[in-house]
Each structure stands twice: as structure tokens, then as C-alpha cells.
Amino acid sequence: AYTYNPLIRGFFEKGLLDEAMKLGEEMETRGVLPMVSTYNTYLYGLCEHGKMEDARQRLVEMTERDLAPDIVSYNTLIYGYCRLGNLKDAVILFHELRCRNLVPSVVTYNILADGFCRLGDLESAQQLKNEMIYRGNQPDVFTYTILVNGACKVGNLSLAQEFFEEMLHRGLKPDLFAYTTLMLCEMKLGNKSTAFSLQEEMVGKGFPLNLIVYNVLVDGLCKIRDLEGACELLQKMVCDGLPPDHVTYTSLIHAHLEVGHLRKAREIFHEMLLKGLSPTVVTYTVLIHEHADRGRLALAFMYFSEMQEKGVLPNVVTYNALINGFCKARRLDLAYNFFNEMEEKGIVPNRYTYTIVIDENCNIGNWPEALRLYRQMLEKGIEPD
């Protein structure tokens, strides 16, 4: 069964769910009995594709076969719900596992804390940290990285720094992820020099710098409008044998569009293509947003078409960027076309989408339509904020 686990997992990762299942059956016809870890592999594969119903079925199935789910099984399911932002069901499982005489592990708490952080609910995440300590589970470097990142994302940078300090006081040794996360905060605070000294500290401790570390620095410099610094760093990356990737390029393109260097942004975009890097949906969304937001609707639409020709599928953020541009340009008619188009494609509008169209209807004084949208939003279970 240990032989099969990685194979099954591999199929899942490639999205070949049926193949993964078939391999499992083949394993059993060969007389190899599945183990709890085999089922956990199934669970993970299903959860990573958001197939929570199937995963729950498997959980029942393993119980019936006298393979008692363990804490890893539960963690996996909780993780699955958290990824979907469904903290409600995640928390239900968190309580349910105790009924099976299982005890939450540090990983369980970390998964949940991260889930809350991603919804911007830092208080709940913090509560979990306290609860884990109270129950005798010591937070680890993962826990603190999650909290630092969570605080950073909601903009509470001083709290982020406090979490990092707390981690040190507990005698935990930050690793590459923890340092990178702190660097991100420092950059967000505009503490360029602190971020760079952290970088040196990392090197001093023998952590190999990777692309992500550089990307954090490049993007940080871009955000504080230090494009020169960003370009210098780019040279250094190349010297260090870490050539910029699509993330680096996207940051640079974004920064140049922000300051109105359209020509330069386009050059960078082409340079990226020349290097054989494929623009992602994020790259295109940046281009679309920056152009549409400043009224360059035709250009934005050009990129929107181009991305689809290249097989890069627009997502809800892409549509929001477009719709926003068309609304601002008082082309509500066209904005609605995109609004309908996304629904046809099965892309679910979110809070942002509705805020954009509701706001524009208010601007033009179309209150009934604004209210209609508001109700529609509620009907779809989208929470206003």
C-alpha cells in the first residue's frame, strides 16, 4: 500500500481523479489492502479539488471497512473546507473529531487558524492559538507564520511584528517561510532597510535565498515606487542565478502602469514573453485593470481577448476589473454584458462585483436597479460588507 500512495497522489495532483480511483481498485484486486493512509490520500486528493461530498463519503466508507479515520483524516477534511472558505463545516468537524476520541493536533489548529486568517478573521485565529496553548499544544513556526501573515494581510502590521517577536520569545527558530513573511510586512511598512537586513540575516543563517524572497523584495520596492531599486535588484537576481519569473514580471508591469509608463510596461510584458514565460491570469488582470480603470477600454478589451486566445481563462477578479472600468467610464450597458457573460461561464460574481455595479447604479440615480442587485446578491448567499 505504501507503493501505491504516491502513485494515487500523483494522479490526483494531475486532476485525474478517476485514474486515481482506478489505481486504488487495481491495488485491491492485487490483494493489497488499503490502509488508513491510503484513505487519507484519497481524502486529500478529493479535498484539493473541492470535492467535499465525495470526501465525506470516503470517510464513511473507511469507517465501514474498520479503518478508523485518524487525526490526519480529519485534518485533511478540515483543510478542504477551509480552502473553500467554509469555516462553518470546518469547525463542525473540529468538534466532531472529539466524538471519535481523537484529539486535535497542532496541525489541526494551524489549518483552522489559517482558514480564519484567509477570511480576515484574525480574532478567531488568535483565539485558536490561545486555545491550543491551553490544551497543551504548543504553537509552532507554522502557527506563527500563519498569524504573522494573517495580520499582515489585514494591514495590522504592528500585530504581525508582535507575533514574530512572540515566536522568538517562545524559543522557536524562524525558518525561510517565517522570515519571508516578516519581510513582506516590513516592506509593506516601507521599512526597506529592515527588510534588506532581514535578507542578510537569512543568508547569515544559511538559508538559501529563493525566487519568492526576491519577489517579495521586488514587489515591495515597486509598491513604494522605488522602480530603480527594483531594477537593480533584478540584476542581482540574475547574478544569483535566480532569473525573474512571471510573478516578478507581473509586479514590474503593475508598477510601471501605476505610474503611467505604458510604453515601458509593454516592453516588460514583451520581454517576459521573449524569455518564454507565460503570462498568467494575474498578469492579464493587472493589464486589464490598469487600462480599464483609466478609461483605456479598448486596450483592456484587447488584453481580455488575447488572454482567451492563449487559453488563459479569466476569473472573477478579471471580470471585476473589466466591469469596474466600464462602469467608471459610464458604460453600464457594456458592463452588464460582461456581468452576464461571466454568469454564463459559470463564474460566480462576488462581493466586489456587486459593489461595483450597485455603486454605479447609485451614481446614475437608478435606485430601483441598485436595490434589485442588492436583493439578488442576498439571494445568492453573498454576504455584503
Add this chain to the structure above:
RNA sequence: GGUCUGAUUACGGGGAA
């Protein structure tokens, strides 16, 4: 040793400037 968690790039309103 072989099943679970953490780091980088994209979208709205209001307020402040």
C-alpha cells in the same frame, strides 16, 4: 523514510489625504 498545515504578483465601496 514513504498520508495533513504556513511565505511572493491582480479587482470594489466608504473614510482620510
